[in-house]
Each structure stands twice: as structure tokens, then as C-alpha cells.
Amino acid sequence: MKRIFDILAALFTLLVLGPVLLGVAVAIKRQDGGPVMFRQRRIGRGGHEFSILKFRSMVLNAEKLGGYSTADGDPRITPVGRFxxxxxxxxxxxxxxxxxxxxxxVGPRPDVPAQRADYTAEEWRERHLVRPGITGLAQATRRSEATAEERKRLDIHYARHASFWMDMRIIALTFRQIIGKGGN
Known part of the structure; x- marks a missing residue:
């Protein structure tokens, strides 16, 4: 049921938000002429690596100018990227x-390979029993305010207790966070 929901939700998103996606792509391209998409190796279910897709929100070659995580005010983030x-x-x-x-x-946000060092072997195995998600429990409840330890705890909790109804709750909470009513 989850995979069917994922496919239908992804197709619906592409259909409904296609013009928005196109507008973002044009804005990024016009900003500095660089690539619109950013690809990065991430860890998926079962510990398998995959290439995640995101709209590029940072200057060209940002990974050479700093680490894999960013904070508010990071100078590598472009004006379009901030938005x-x-x-x-x-x-x-x-x-x-x-x-x-x-x-x-819905699922834990996918880690970069370097984050393996933040987990015990059992935590790493357990966290990767489920597919990573576009949004997860940490993002829905804490947005980007979660500490690494809180995020790890929430991700493992999700992996242990995942259900369709939990996913629906996480989606609703994520929308609240995005439109600014979620608070912390």
C-alpha cells in the first residue's frame, strides 16, 4: 500500500506542481548559468547508495567550500537557494x-555516507530498514531545528513504528511546518 501511495503522490506532485518546478528551474539557471539540479550520494534502504536529486540551492562547487551540512546564513547558499x-x-x-x-x-531523510560514523552498527542497520523519505518524523516535528541526536532518535523510532497512518500524520505536520504554523 505504501509503494502505491508513493507512486500516486509523486505523479500527482509532478502533475500539479509542474509549472512551479519549471519556474524554479528557470530561476536557478538565470541566476548563474550553472546546473539546475544537484546530485549527491546518499544511503537508502538496506544501506545501498543512490543519487539523490535536489534543486541546486548553493553556489557552484559548494561542496569544495564547506561540509555536507549547512546552517542559517551559510554564504554558499544563493538568493534563489534561500527561497x-x-x-x-x-x-x-x-x-x-x-x-x-x-x-x-515519508521516511528518515537519507544520510550521506560520512554520517555512518554517527551511528552504532545496530542503529545504522535499524535506521536503514525502511526507504528514506522526502520528509520524515524529524522534519515534521522539528524542521531543521533537530540536533543530530534528536534526528537519529526520531529516525530510528520511525523505522521501528512505521505505518500508513503515521505517514499521513507526518505529511500533515510537514505541511504545517512549511506554511509556518508548526512552530517548535
Whole structure:
């Protein structure tokens, strides 16, 4: 049931938000002429690596100028990037990852390989029993305010207790966060 929901939700998103996706792509391209998409190796279900898709929100070669995580005011984030991050539009190309089967609409956000060091072997195995998601429990409840430890705890909790109804609740909470009513 979850996979069917994921496919239908991803197709619906592409259909309904197609003009928005096109507008974001044009804005990014006009900003500096660089690539519209950003690809990065991430860890999926079972510990398998895949290439995540995002709209590029940072300057060209940003990964050479800093680490894999960013904070508010990071100088590598472009003006268009600030807007698409604040509105979560940068994440929308991941519906393609959902259609490919790399990701789900809801699940723990996919880690970069370097984050393996933040987990015990058992935590890493357990966290990757489910597909990673475009949104997850940590994003729905804490947005980007969650500490690494809180995020890990919430991701493992999701992997242990995932259900269709939990996914629906996470989606609703995510929309509240995006439109600014979720608070912390």
C-alpha cells in the first residue's frame, strides 16, 4: 500500500506542481548559468547508495567550500537557494527518486555516507530498514531545528513504528511546518 501511495503522490506532485518546478528551474539557471539540479550520494534502504536529486540551492562547487551540512546564513547558499530552501521547493525533484524506488514520500531523510560514523552498527542497520523519505518524523516535528541526536532518535523510532497512518500524520505536520504554523 505504501509503494502505491508513493507512486500516486509523486505523479500527482509532478502533475500539479509542474509549472512551479519549471519556474524554479528557470530561476536557478538565470541566476548563474550553472546546473539546475544537484546530485549527491546518499544511503537508502538496506544501506545501498543512490543519487539523490535536489534543486541546486548553493553556489557552484559548494561542496569544495564547506561540509555536507549547512546552517542559517551559510554564504554558499544563493538568493534563489534561500527561497527554495525556506519553502522546501529544493526537495521537490526527489519525487523522481520516489518513482525510481530509491525513496518514499515519508521516511528518515537519507544520510550521506560520512554520517555512518554517527551511528552504532545496530542503529545504522535499524535506521536503514525502511526507504528514506522526502520528509520524515524529524522534519515534521522539528524542521531543521533537530540536533543530530534528536534526528537519529526520531529516525530510528520511525523505522521501528512505521505505518500508513503515521505517514499521513507526518505529511500533515510537514505541511504545517512549511506554511509556518508548526512552530517548535
Amino acid at each position: 527554495i530552501r525556506r519553502t522546501s521547493l529544493d526537495e521537490l525533484p526527489q519525487v523522481i527518486n520516489v518513482l525510481r524506488g530509491d525513496m518514499s514520500i
